[in-house]
Amino acid sequence: MIDRRLKVLAALARHGTVTAAAEVCRMTPSAASHQIQALARELDTALIEPVGRGVRLTPAARTLLAHGEILTAQWEQARADLAALRTGGVGGTLRFCAFSTAAAAVVPQALAELRRDHPTLRLHLRETEPARSFDLLAADDSDIAVVVATPSIPPATDVAFTQQALYDEPLDMLVGPDHPLAGRDGVGLAEFASDPWVGSNPGRAYFQLVALACASAGFAPDVAHYADEWDTGAALVARGFGVALVPRLAELPYRHDTRRIPITTAPVPTRRVITAVRAGSGTQPTVAAGLAAVRARAAALSPAVVPSGVED
Template identity: 75%
Template sequence: MIDRRLGVLQAIARHGTVTAAAEVCRLTPSAVSHQMQALARELDVVLLEPVGRTVRLTPAAHTLIAHAEALTAQWEHARADLSAHRSGDVGGTLRFAGFSSAAAVVVPKALDLLREEHPALRVHLRESEPARSFDLLAADEVDVAVVVATPSIPPASDAAFDQHPLVDEPLDVLVGPEHPLVGRDGVALADLAHDPWVCGNRGRAYHQLVTLACTVAGFAPDIAHFADEWDTGAALVARGFGVALVPRLADLPAHHDTRRIPIRTPPVPTRRILAAVRAGSGHQPTIAAGLDALRRVTATDLPALDP
């Protein structure tokens, strides 16, 4: 119903280059350039200006994007209004995206609720990094994205998406069995300022989370190892190669001998978990049911530490 080239232009605005937009839109850079040239000719305006090896959006392009966001949101509202003319239980298909911890813990519990309460509803889950989840939303490849708030995701003011806070999840310190802090019932993050750290790879949400938390606590972490999988990170921590921050929801492998210690001295790091949908889509019955299930799951107490 809406010219798909508008979505390509929005991708260029979000990612800053034709190449990056082509990747998320599953097109070649030349196809993206061709589409933008054709759209500019049809509208008789200049949309992109070359700046070195990148491009800059013109004022006309920003005006067009604002209209595209309004059109998309209105279409989502229309789909919600049309649902009133359908009878029966909530049905159809609901597609989720979630980052690793959410995909393993939060979303499956929500899927259980949906399966029990809406048996006619088909649900799907795709594990995805937060920034990528917004690309999937924009491309209409998923309907609900469960993400952690990091600098890499669109701001809450982005008119293309509606973002719903779900829970602020505390982070714990993970240390090996011989670490000097073992046995304490709480620590300050600054107590580990001189330790080597195990962290996710640069550009990943976990890397941003750890470095930001340490910066707020007054130090830059000495990152000795990079690990994106909890199994790898826990293995390094268990053998004394570093310490790590772990979200309370993270289900660590039991075969590695590690110790969780809560951070009780401010600043206590947390991560905010959000549910994001396309602007205007939250009133569609399937998406509304998904958001409700996520809110109910995250309203329960987070897993407690063993005494």
């Protein structure tokens, strides 16, 4: 019902290049450029203009996107109103996307509850990075995202999405058995300023999380090794190659001999986990049931995490 060329234009606004917009829209850069040019011709107004080696949106394009966001939200609300008129309540397909820890500790358990309460509901889960989750929502390839709030995701003020806080999760220090602080019951993050660190690759949400946490403690971590999987990171830490920050809910492989120590001295690093849906879709019975199941699962995780009902 909504011109799909607006989705390409919105992706360009979020990512800044035609190539990146084409990637998230699953088309070639030439096809993405052609769609934007065709829309511009149809509207008889320029939508992009060259700047250096790239392009930027014109004021007309940003005005068009503002109207597109309103239209999309109204369409989602129309779908919700139509669903409310149908008999049978929750049904159809519900698609989740989530970052690694929530994809293991939160969403599958919520899916099990949904399957029990609504046996005919078709359920799907995709593990993704937070920024990618918003691309999937915008493209209508996912219905509910469970993500870590990082600088890479759209701001809470972005009217294209409805974001809501789910829980706050503390981070613990992970050290090897021979580390001088391995026997402690609590530590301060600054005590590890001179240690080598094991971190994820730059550009990933976890990399941003660790950098921000260490900066708040007054130092920049000396990242000696990069590992995106907990298995690899725990293996390096167990053998004394560095220390790492691990989320409270992260399940670590038992075959690696590590010590997990709570951070008890301020600043205590935490990460905010949120849910996100397309604006206007949250009142659809199926989406609302999915959000309720995820929130119930988050409440059941207390006191490991701090559930939240505060809307961002």
